[in-house]
Amino acid sequence: MKNSIMESSPIQYEELEILLNDLFNLYGYDFTEYSKASMQRRVQRLFLVDKFPSFAEFRHRLQHDPQYFRRFVEEITVNVTEMLRDPSFYRTLRTSILPILATYPFIRIWHAGCSTGEEVYSVAILLKEAGLLHKSLLYGTDINPLVIEKARKGIFPISQMQKYSENYILSGGLKDFSSYYAANYHLAKFDSSLMEKMIFSTHNLVSDFSFNEFQLILCRNVLIYFERDLQSKVFKLFDYSLENFGYLALGSKESLRFSPIADRYRQVGKEKIWRKVHEAV
Amino acid sequence: MKPFKLIVVGGSAGSLQVILNFLAAIPSGFPLPILIVLHRNGLFESSLHELFSSRTTVPVKEVEEKEMAAPGTVYICPADYHVLLEKDHTFSLDYSERVNYSRPSIDVTFRSAADSFGDGLISLLLSGGNADGVEGLEYIKAKGGVVVVQDPVTADVPFMPQQAVLKGNVDYIVPAVEIPAFILGLSGFPRP
Numbered sequence: 001m002k003n004s005i006m007e008s009s010p011i012q013y014e015e016l017e018i019l020l021n022d023l024f025n026l027y028g029y030d031f032t033e034y035s036k037a038s039m040q041r042r043v044q045r046l047f048l049v050d051k052f053p054s055f056a057e058f059r060h061r062l063q064h065d066p067q068y069f070r071r072f073v074e075e076i077t078v079n080v081t082e083m084l085r086d087p088s089f090y091r092t093l094r095t096s097i098l099p100i101l102a103t104y105p106f107i108r109i110w111h112a113g114c115s116t117g118e119e120v121y122s123v124a125i126l127l128k129e130a131g132l133l134h135k136s137l138l139y140g141t142d143i144n145p146l147v148i149e150k151a152r153k154g155i156f157p158i159s160q161m162q163k164y165s166e167n168y169i170l171s172g173g174l175k176d177f178s179s180y181y182a183a184n185y186h187l188a189k190f191d192s193s194l195m196e197k198m199i200f201s202t203h204n205l206v207s208d209f210s211f212n213e214f215q216l217i218l219c220r221n222v223l224i225y226f227e228r229d230l231q232s233k234v235f236k237l238f239d240y241s242l243e244n245f246g247y248l249a250l251g252s253k254e255s256l257r258f259s260p261i262a263d264r265y266r267q268v269g270k271e272k273i274w275r276k277v278h279e280a281v
Numbered sequence: 282m283k284p285f286k287l288i289v290v291g292g293s294a295g296s297l298q299v300i301l302n303f304l305a306a307i308p309s310g311f312p313l314p315i316l317i318v319l320h321r322n323g324l325f326e327s328s329l330h331e332l333f334s335s336r337t338t339v340p341v342k343e344v345e346e347k348e349m350a351a352p353g354t355v356y357i358c359p360a361d362y363h364v365l366l367e368k369d370h371t372f373s374l375d376y377s378e379r380v381n382y383s384r385p386s387i388d389v390t391f392r393s394a395a396d397s398f399g400d401g402l403i404s405l406l407l408s409g410g411n412a413d414g415v416e417g418l419e420y421i422k423a424k425g426g427v428v429v430v431q432d433p434v435t436a437d438v439p440f441m442p443q444q445a446v447l448k449g450n451v452d453y454i455v456p457a458v459e460i461p462a463f464i465l466g467l468s469g470f471p472r473p
Contacts, residue, residue, distance in 0.1 A: 013368065013396070035373040037365035037393050042377070078377040224346050224362075224374045231347075253346055253359055253374050 011044050015055050019043065022062060027069055029143075030206045031076075033230035042076040049075075074146045078225065081115040082160065084122045085220075086252050087170030092271045093123070094172050097247055098130045101215055107136040110214045110241065112205060113222035114140035117151025117198075123218070124194040125180060129173070133197055139212065141203035148200045154190035156181075161188055205234050210241040217242055220272075221251035228258070235259040242276050249273045285427075285468055286370070286401035287350060288313050289394045291387030291417070293320040293409025295437025299457050300407065304337040304355060306461030311339060313403075313468055314350035316366075316394070318358050318387045320409065329357060346374040358385040365393040381413035391417025400425030403467055405460070407431045409441030415448055422450040427467065432456045 011019075016039060020032045031039060052058040061068050084090050101107050107127075111120045120140040127133040142148050165177040181188040203211070205222070217238050223231050238248055239261045248256070248265065250272040256262050265274040292300055300317060307315070321329065333341040333355060341355045350356065350370045358364045363375040363385050380386035387406070391414060394402055404421045406414045408431055418428050428451050433439035435457040445451055455463045 035365070035367065037367050037373050037397065038375045038377075040396065041365070041375075041389070041393065078375070080377055221376045224376065228347055251376070253362060255345075258347075 010047050010052075010055060011040060011058075013040065015059075016040050016043060019059060019062065022059065023069065023072075026063060027066070028207070029069075029073065029204070033206070033227045035225050035227055038078075038225055039076065042078070046072065046075045070145075074144050077142075077144045077147075078221075079115045079144065079147050081118045081221075082167070083118040083156070083164040084167035084171050085119070087167045087172075089249070089252070089271050089273075090122065090126060090167075090171035092269055092273060093249075094126055094130070096268060097216065097273065098126060098132060102130065102132055104215060105135065107132060107216070108212060108214045109136065109138045109216045109218070110212070111138065111140045112203070112217060112219040112238070114142050114147075114151060114200070115144075116147045116156075117154065117200065118156065119218060119220065120151065120198055120200075121154060121190050121194055124197065125168075125173075126171075127197075128194065129175070133194070136197055138198045139214075140198060140200045143202065143204045143206075145202050148202055151200045152195075152198075154192075154195050155187050156190070158183055158186050158188045205237065206230065210237055212241065213243050214241055215243055215246045216249070217246070218249040219251075220249060221254070223254050224251065232260050235261050239264075239276070239280060244276055244279050246276050247273055248276070284401070285313055285403050286398050287366070287394060288315045288403045288405065288464065288468065289390060290315065290317045290405045290407065291319075291391065291409075291414040292317070292407035293387075293411060293413065293438070293441055295408035295410075296431075298437075299431060299460060301332070301336045302457075303461045303464065304333055304339075304341075306465060307337055307339050307353075307355070308465075308470070309338050309353070311353045311465075311468070311470060314352055314354050314356060316344070316350070316356045316358070316364065316372075316390065318364065318385050318390045318414075320383055320385075320387075320413070321360070333357065344372045344374070347371050358390070360385075363389040365390065366397040368397050370397070381411055383411075383413050387414030388417040392420045395421040395424040395426055398426065402426035403429065403464065405429045405431075405464060406442055406445050407460075408436035408438045408457075410438045412441060412444045414441060415444045418445050419448060419450050422452075427452050429453045429455055429460075429464065429467070431460060 024030045127136050168177040181190045264278040344356045365373040430442045430445045430451050432454050433443040
C-alpha cells in the first residue's frame, strides 16, 4: 500500500525547482514564479501519465527532447474554460461596458491566457449583438501553441452547447444560441463571421512584452496560477497595455486589490471588472 | 510531537450537520486554521457562509487566493475551484479539471495539504456518497498526518467513510456525536 502511495507522489518540491530551473535555462520558459502547489500537481500527473521510472529519466527527457518539452507546456498549463462562464459577468459587459466601448471609433480587446478560445467567441457574440463587431478586433493569446490552434478553428464539443445556451440566456442573450454554430456529429463549428475579427497568437505573460493598446483586457483564472510577485509584474504589463479609461476583467476569485496598480483603478459594480482612471505618472 | 498546523475536513452528502456541530464547538482562541471542503450544489453557495457563521463564534470566510491560513479561522472552499496549500501556508485556487466529478475535490485538497503540512496535518472525512477524499487520506497518512474518519454507522450516507475504513490507513474512527470533542482534544485544546 505504501508503495503505491509513494509512486503517486514522484516529484518532490525540491525536484520541481530543479526541473523548472532546467527549463528556464534550456528553453527560456520561466515557470519558476508559478504557484508551486498547482505546478507540482500538474507535473506529477504528467510524470505518471507518461510512466517515467524515475525523476532522473523525466529530467533527462525534458533536457534533451524539445518535442517532449512542447508536450510539457501543453500538459502543465490549465486549459479548462467555457463559453459565457459566470453569466452575470457577461451581463455586466453587455449593459455597462459595451455601451461605453461603443463610443470609440475602433475597439481593441485582449484575451490574455485565452486557452481554447471559448471566451473570445463569447465576447464576439456580445459585440455582434451590440452591433460593434465590425469595428472591433479581438486578440486571443496563450502560452500554449496547441490551444491557440484549437481556438483558431472555433470548433467545440456539441456536448457543451446546452450548458453554453443556458449561460447565454442568463447573460441576457435574446436569440437562439444555436444560430451561432453549425452542428456536425459531436462538434459545433462557430460562425465564421465571428472569427473574422479574431487574431490568435502565442504570448507568454511572464516574458513577452506589450504588443498593443487596448480598451478591454480579459484575463480570467490565469493569475491564480502565479505567485504574488509574478502577478504584480503581469498587472504592470496589463496597465501598460491598457488605454486610460480602459477596462481590466479578472476571474471571479481574482482581485486587483493587492496589486501595485490598484490605486489607479476603480471596480465596476460587483463584478471583477476594473476601470483605469489614471495613467501611471 | 510537533504541534499541528491545520485541520482539513472533507464532507459530502449528509455531512452538513456534523460540520455545523463541530463549528459550534470551536472555542474562540482556537489555535489552528480549519479548511472545509464540502461538495455542494452551486446554488447553495451564498447561504453556506451565513449558515456556518451563524453556528460559531470564530471567523468564517471563503478562501481567497494567496491568503495566509490564519489560526482560529474557518475557511470554506469556493464553489467550482480546487483549493491547494502552498509551503508557506498560503492558499492557491485552481480551476483545472474536476476530480471524482468534483470541484472542489477533497482528494485534491488533501493531497496538497499533505505535501505542504506533512505531519502537521489533522484530516477528517465525513459522510458522503462517493469516494472523493479516500485516496487523499492515504496520502496524508503516508506523509505523517493524522487521519480521522466519521464512523460509517453514524453517517447519513456511509459510503465515503466506509471506503476510507476499508482501505485501512485510518488512525481513528469516531462516531458523529463525538467528533467535535475528539478533534478539539487531538488539537491539544481542552475539551469543551
